[in-house]
Amino acid sequence: MLSSKEMENMGKAIEEIGTTKTCITGPVINEIREIVLSKGLDAAELHASQLTGTDENTELSRVLKICRKNKLGPEAIAQLLDKLAAIESGKW
Secondary structure (H helix, E strand, O other): OOHHHHHHHHHHHHHHHHOOOOOOOOOHHHHHHHHHHHHHHHHHHHHHHOOOOOOHHHHHHHHHHHHHOOOOHHHHHHHHOHHHHHHHHOOO
């Protein structure tokens, strides 16, 4: 369960991510989500930086940096990644 502060920070992160199309495919989102939960944000950022698709790499790195900036924990990041398509559509 997320704390009220983390929920507030998640809201800020969602606003910052905005409705821009991130070009991140479902399999990559799932992979990064699992890395965040098992190894942490540092490992997820490292993995994202190694992706070959430039647009996907750039957008995924941007999303993860926003999560770090807003001090989101692994659970909150996983939830945010799960809802990335909804965030992009503006229906969050």
